[in-house]
Every structure is written in structure tokens, then in C-alpha cells.
Amino acid sequence: MSSVDFWVGWLIAAGGFAIVLVLTAMPELGMLAAGAVAGALTAGVTDSLVAQVVVFAVVSTALILVVQPLARRARSGSPALSSGVDALIGRSAVVLVRVTGSGGRIRLAGEEWSARSLGEDDIYEPGSHVSVVEIDGATAVVM
Known part of the structure; x- marks a missing residue:
């Protein structure tokens, strides 16, 4: 497979994660989609499948570890406004x-x-x- 094929494959994976995200409302899938886009960008720079998978894993994991606690805090932290x-x-x-x-x-x-x-x-x-x-x-x- 050439690097163009890997690039397209990563974008197809990102689109698949995004579709399932919309259907299930699981925010983790959006973070995986972002990781797949990062993998596609890496595929545009290098032919190394190992580098692409590592970038995908690092970006996805970092987003999940950073965004999840922030989202949890935002959901439970703000009190309802009284009127x-x-x-x-x-x-x-x-x-x-x-x-x-x-x-x-x-x-x-x-x-x-x-x-x-x-x-x-x-x-x-x-x-x-x-x-x-x-x-x-x-x-x-x-x-």
C-alpha cells in the first residue's frame, strides 16, 4: 500500500468514528476520529505505518485523558441559575x-x-x- 492509500484509509476511519459518534453520542469516538486525522496527516509526511499508528494512539489517548476530566467537571460543576x-x-x-x-x-x-x-x-x-x-x-x- 502506498502512503496515499494509508492517508485515505485514515480519513475513512476518521469518518467512521465520526458517524458512530453522531449515532451513539459517545465523545470518545470524536477523540478517536481526531487521532485518525492525525494519522492521516502523518501518512502524508511518512510511509511508516508504525509512526502513523503511534501518532494515532498518542493523539487519541492524550485527548481522552485531557478532555474527559474537563467535560466531567463542566457537567457537574456549574449550579443551575435561579430566577x-x-x-x-x-x-x-x-x-x-x-x-x-x-x-x-x-x-x-x-x-x-x-x-x-x-x-x-x-x-x-x-x-x-x-x-x-x-x-x-x-x-x-x-x-
């Missing part, structure tokens, strides 16, 4: 009118909210800083 009232949970607020277990008023995110304390016996005086632990309808539950 609406869910984004208010954990925020700090200032007490405007004394907050007890039965009611009161706070300034939360630039708006005035009705509020009640988490514990029935907890009392927060005006000017105190509280944290929102829950939104119950239109009432912020604070502590």
Missing part, C-alpha cells in the same frame, strides 16, 4: 417594620416585602439584617 423568587432565597434583607412569627416588613432586593420569622418566637427589630430562607406566596420567611 424569580427562587433567586431571592439566601439573600440579605433589612427589617423595616418589626418582624415576628406572625408578620412584619422587610426591604429585599430594593422592594418592600411582607415577612415573618422562621421561628415563632424570633423577633427582628427595624434596621436588623436578616436572611431569606423561603418565599411563602408573597411573604418572605426570614431568620
Whole structure:
């Protein structure tokens, strides 16, 4: 087989990996396809089949070892973004009118909210800083 034939064979292998990647959604196959392209480029430079296979193996393995941990971290690392009232949970607020277990008023995110304390016996005086632990309808539950 001439180097042109090896070059074409590597590209056919890369295409095969890419097709199976699309059908199975296994990212490792994309990395093998990239390794096969590297093998094709090597075949364009040298007739050595050993060098082509070594380049394919090194590039594929390196991509798998580097990309897999990054992809895993990206999938599990970022928390979901909160919006609406869910984004208010954990925020700090200032007490405007004394907050007890039965009611009161706070300034939360630039708006005035009705509020009640988490514990029935907890009392927060005006000017105190509280944290929102829950939104119950239109009432912020604070502590």
C-alpha cells in the first residue's frame, strides 16, 4: 500500500468514528476520529505505518485523558441559575417594620416585602439584617 492509500484509509476511519459518534453520542469516538486525522496527516509526511499508528494512539489517548476530566467537571460543576423568587432565597434583607412569627416588613432586593420569622418566637427589630430562607406566596420567611 502506498502512503496515499494509508492517508485515505485514515480519513475513512476518521469518518467512521465520526458517524458512530453522531449515532451513539459517545465523545470518545470524536477523540478517536481526531487521532485518525492525525494519522492521516502523518501518512502524508511518512510511509511508516508504525509512526502513523503511534501518532494515532498518542493523539487519541492524550485527548481522552485531557478532555474527559474537563467535560466531567463542566457537567457537574456549574449550579443551575435561579430566577424569580427562587433567586431571592439566601439573600440579605433589612427589617423595616418589626418582624415576628406572625408578620412584619422587610426591604429585599430594593422592594418592600411582607415577612415573618422562621421561628415563632424570633423577633427582628427595624434596621436588623436578616436572611431569606423561603418565599411563602408573597411573604418572605426570614431568620
